[in-house]
Amino acid sequence: MRLRILLLVGATTSLVLIAFLVPLALLLRTVAADRAVQGATTEAQSLSSLVATSDRDALGLALQQLNASSAGAVTLFLSDGTRLGAPADRTPLVELGTLGRSESATVDGGREIVVAVRDRAGAAAVIRTFVPDAELNRGVPMAWLLLGALGVVLLGVSLGVADRLARSLVRSTTDLAAVSHRLARGELDARADPGAPAELGVVADAVNVLAARIAELLREERETVADLAHRVRTPLTALRLEAEALPDPDHAARIGAGVDGVERAVTQAIEQARRRGSGSDAGRAGSDAARVVRERVAFWAVLAEDTDRETTVEIAPGPLPVALPAADLEACVDALLGNVFAHTPDGTAFAVRLTARPGGGARLVVADAGLGIPVGSAALRRGASGGGSTGLGLDIARRSADQAGGRLTLGTSAEGGLEVVVQLGPER
Incomplete structure (x- = not known):
């Protein structure tokens, strides 16, 4: 953007300077030539009175003095063919002057001027003045040099001003982009400078309003999660007390473990909401997939035994x-195993396999012998479910795979049921 502005200003300024300086330079050359011709004409005319009143000796002396002080060459052609002053040939213009016509013309090397006069005897005489090109162009190169320097200075000033303007625009744009990147990283206290030039200031105000709105929404989310957690923990405490009061220790332990699982899920939801609100990556360390999967399979094994x-x-x-x-890996495994129990009839076999991936990480496979997923099903779309559930189970597993740098794929198991494969990347 900065380079484009400089190119635009440079091209525009150059065109304006060319349109202004070129005619001015030509005018200066014309003025210099006219000045030289006018001076030579005046000198020639000043000799007219001398030619009419002076003798040849006086005229010769006057011409000698005039040529010594003049930049041109002055010659007097008398009617008898005598030449006084600077040596010169009789040119066609001189012949025209003998007929009584005063003229000027451009010739090789300069400009020739003739003035028709009468000598003391009344005979026709011609005063010829030759002005060389050097005299016609005297001062023109220096004037052109000054005009060129002026053009360069003006171009430099315009580019300097344009660069300063471009820097402010580019800096404001870069700052605005940096603020958007900070907001994307979760730094919700980032704000753009509303004093940016022109429309960028409007965009900065809009970004600030958006950031404030995002922070407000996250605050409301955290408050909602905290309120929900407070409401859920009260009945959980009561349920725990009821479980402890059961006469059968096995039933009490099983129900207590379920209550612990629900309480852990609520705690994880609160922690995740706090992390999103603070923009912190704390607690995002990896885990041992073998240990977590083994523990969660052991937890679900009791229910699997009860349902044959x-x-x-x-x-x-x-x-x-x-x-x-x-915690996230536990939620992923629970979602996959929960789907098996929720969407397949009792007695349906299932398998859980966890293997190491080449290059690090793990590959988790949960397969069952149920009916599988119909062709074209939208099971991976959040909220989509064909079994009356919330439709979040597979989406939780998918987001966990994405978070771990892997992916989730659905297929058909060897028994004809659903096979879910979760690729988990290595710990960073």
Whole structure:
């Protein structure tokens, strides 16, 4: 942008200077030539009275003095063919002067001027003055040099002013882009300079309003999450007390574990909301996929046993570090296994396999022997569900894969059911 402004101003200024300086330079040359011709004509005319009143000796002396002080060459042609003054040939213009006509013409090397006069005897005489090109152009090169220097100075000043203007525009644009990048990184206190030039100031105001609105929405989200957590924890506490009061220790432990899982999910939601609000990346460290998957499969194994589901578990020996926090990986595994229990009938077998990826990371596969997903299904679209659920399970798994630098793919298992493959990148 800065270079384009400089090129535009430079081209415009150059055209204006050319349109102004070239005619002025030509005018100066014409004025210089006219001045030299006028001076020579005046000198020639000043001799007219001398030719009519003086003898040849006086005329010769006068011409000698005049040629010594004049830049041109002055010659007097008398009627008898005598030449006084500077040596010169009888040119056609001199012959024209003998007929009584005073003229001037451009010849090789300069300009010739003739003045028709009468000598003391009344005979026709001609005063010829020759002005060389050097005299016609005297002072013109210096004037052109000064005009060129003036043009360069004016062009330099215009480019300097344009560069200063371009710097302010580019700086304001760069600052505005930097503010947008800071907002994208979660630095919600970033603000643009509303004093930017022209329309950039309007854009800066709009960006500031947008940033303030984003901060307000995130604050409202955090408050909503905190309020929801407060409301949920009260019945959870009551449910925990009821579970502890159960006579069967196994049932009490199972229900208590479920309550702990819900409480962990609520805590994770609060922590994630706080991280988004503060723009901090704290707590985004990786985790050991082997340990997390093994723990979550053991948690779901109890429910699998109660619903007569055959479970195949193949987990590579750890550690398998991945670029996903343990809480997010737990939510991913719970979402995938929860889908199996929610969308397949009791007694449907499923398998969980975790292997290491070449180059680091892990590959998690959850496959079942259910009916699978119909062709063209939008199961990966957030909120889309064909089973009456919220439609967030697979979306949670997809976002976890994206967060870990991997991807999620759906396929058909060997038993004809759904197979979900989650690629998790290595810990950074």
